[in-house]
Amino acid sequence: MNSPEISFNHAEQISSLQExxxxxxxxxxxxxxxxxxxxxxxxxxxxADIRTLEDLQxxxxxxxxxxxxxxxxxxxxxxxxxxxxxxxSGTLGAPVTIALTEKDLERLAYNELCxxxxxxxxxxxxxxxMLTLDRQFMAGIAYYMGxxxxxxxxxxxxxxxxxxxxxxxxxxNPTVIVGVPSFLVKLIEYAEANGIDLNTCSVRKAICxxxxxxxxxxxxxxxxxxxxxxxxxxxxGTYASTEMQxxxxxxxxxxxxxxxxxxxxxxxxxxxxxxxxxxxPGEVTITTLGVEGMPLIRYKTGDICIQYTNPCSCGxxxxxxxxxxxxxxxxxxxxxxxLYPPAIYDLLSEIRAIREYVVELRSSEYDLDExxxxxxIPEPSESLLSTIREKLRSHLRVIPEIILASAAExxxxxxxxxxxxxQKLIDHR
Numbered sequence: 001m002n003s004p005e006i007s008f009n010h011a012e013q014i015s016s017l018q019e020x021x022x023x024x025x026x027x028x029x030x031x032x033x034x035x036x037x038x039x040x041x042x043x044x045x046x047x048a049d050i051r052t053l054e055d056l057q058x059x060x061x062x063x064x065x066x067x068x069x070x071x072x073x074x075x076x077x078x079x080x081x082x083x084x085x086x087x088x089s090g091t092l093g094a095p096v097t098i099a100l101t102e103k104d105l106e107r108l109a110y111n112e113l114c115x116x117x118x119x120x121x122x123x124x125x126x127x128x129x130m131l132t133l134d135r136q137f138m139a140g141i142a143y144y145m146g147x148x149x150x151x152x153x154x155x156x157x158x159x160x161x162x163x164x165x166x167x168x169x170x171x172x173n174p175t176v177i178v179g180v181p182s183f184l185v186k187l188i189e190y191a192e193a194n195g196i197d198l199n200t201c202s203v204r205k206a207i208c209x210x211x212x213x214x215x216x217x218x219x220x221x222x223x224x225x226x227x228x229x230x231x232x233x234x235x236x237g238t239y240a241s242t243e244m245q246x247x248x249x250x251x252x253x254x255x256x257x258x259x260x261x262x263x264x265x266x267x268x269x270x271x272x273x274x275x276x277x278x279x280x281p282g283e284v285t286i287t288t289l290g291v292e293g294m295p296l297i298r299y300k301t302g303d304i305c306i307q308y309t310n311p312c313s314c315g316x317x318x319x320x321x322x323x324x325x326x327x328x329x330x331x332x333x334x335x336x337x338x339l340y341p342p343a344i345y346d347l348l349s350e351i352r353a354i355r356e357y358v359v360e361l362r363s364s365e366y367d368l369d370e371x372x373x374x375x376x377i378p379e380p381s382e383s384l385l386s387t388i389r390e391k392l393r394s395h396l397r398v399i400p401e402i403i404l405a406s407a408a409e410x411x412x413x414x415x416x417x418x419x420x421x422x423q424k425l426i427d428h429r
Contacts, residue, residue, distance in 0.1 A: 002262045002290075004114045007316040014261045014317060019052055021289040022265065026050045029295055032076035035066070036297060053265065061273050061285060062299045067096050067243065074294045075099050082293060087136040088242040098138070098242055099293040105145070107263065107290050108138070108245055112146020114260050115249035119207060119236040121176065123151035128168060130179030131159055131209065138242045139209060143178055159183070162190035173202035181208045181223050181235070182349055188230045198231045205234045207249075212323025212342055213237045216281070216306055218255050221323075222350035237323055241301055244286045248321045256308045256320025263289055266319065268307050269300070281306050283328055284321065302327045304340070330427060332361060334369045335398045341425050344373070347395050353377055353384055358405075358413045361427045369429065371400035376410045 006014065029036040030047040040047065043060060050058065067074060083102045087095045100108070121127075127147050133140035133156060147154045157168050159179075165187060168174070177184075184206060191198050206227070213224035213235050220228070224235055239257045240247035246264045248257025259266055267275060268282030276282035284303045288295045306322040326340025341359055348357045360372040377384065385402060392399045405413070414422040
């Protein structure tokens with residue numbers, strides 16, 4: 001039976017559990033998944049041959065493009081067994097629909113129970129949710145169900161509206177907030193502008209979603225420092241995706257998001273689908289355990305992370321992942337320098353004069369990458385722009401083109417066609 005305490009088991013016990021669940025998964029998809037039935041037949045794969053974690057490497061990877069193009073061939077249940085339809089945000093392309101059964105929804109709630117316990121949550125906490133629960137957004141409903149399973153109180157405020165967020169904090173005294181880190185900066189700015197004392201409010205922790213708060217070496221990045229320099233709260237980083245229906249969440253040690261081993265097998269692979277060496281960046285590749293509706297085997301997420309295997313001070317014996325360094329398809333080759341968008345986000349978030357931004361990628365007439373920064377700066381000056389360019393040069397070694405934009409123009413760029421979360425990157429390459 002699943003339990004949040006499984007992560008404290010010996011590594012051998014964890015591997016044995018994963019192998020048992022892997023065998024169940026392989027037999028299940030061989031009987032029920034049109035996509036994997038075809039894949040196994042084409043590759044001459046006998047499900048009985050896949051018994052250990054090492055045997056996984058005998059199987060081909062599953063790509064995001066395959067999931068997009070053959071979405072319903074991954075479904076293992078009839079339409080009458082589907083309890084809810086959710087979808088990815090389409091960060092790397094068209095959104096993908098994920099069908100969940102009642103059992104999958106219970107698994108989702110259990111995952112977030114583990115996540116909140118990982119971050120020291122208890123039934124005595126009150127959580128303020130600063131994210132949407134509509135528009136087929138998995139994270140919103142997952143957090144909601146996980147908090148309910150934890151037995152804690154919650155208040156659903158939704159995204160945006162700093163005034164409403166602070167009014168709710170002052171009225172209901174939540175102890176934990178769940179939201180996007182860059183929005184926490186806006187909460188700080190609103191508090192500072194309106195005489196609100198951040199450090200006498202009830203909030204003691206923030207579960208940070210959607211954006212990384214760590215550098216690849218595990219140290220807080222500029223965005224995290226901007227928050228904690230002003231607000232004495234503990235930040236907990238998370239990494240998740242709709243397709244994996246699972247989250248990696250930091251414990252109090254803040255040294256990487258812990259795997260829930262009963263729910264997922266994770267590999268970090270290079271461009272040739274080979275495992276990377278310890279400490280090297282690799283593409284997060286996942287195999288779901290216990291998923292009934294749309295299980296995935298060796299699914300390449302496109303996210304680049306680093307895996308930590310050294311012991312964690314919390315006592316858990318699971319691997320941990322860094323925050324997302326970048327996405328495979330979003331790697332930028334600009335003026336001889338290789339970089340990922342999160343490095344740009346981190347730098348821009350540190351500059352207080354910049355109220356909001358969007359990074360745009362284009363191809364030049366010579367098929368070279370071009371980078372444009374659309375910046376909302378309420379009080380621009382040539383001196384300020386020179387300072388921003390120098391920061392870009394010193395930290396990124398290159399200077400992208402800067403385009404000044406109004407708040408309304410950036411709003412239109414960030415929320416194309418009524419998107420449910422702001423897009424910080426527009427890739428036209």
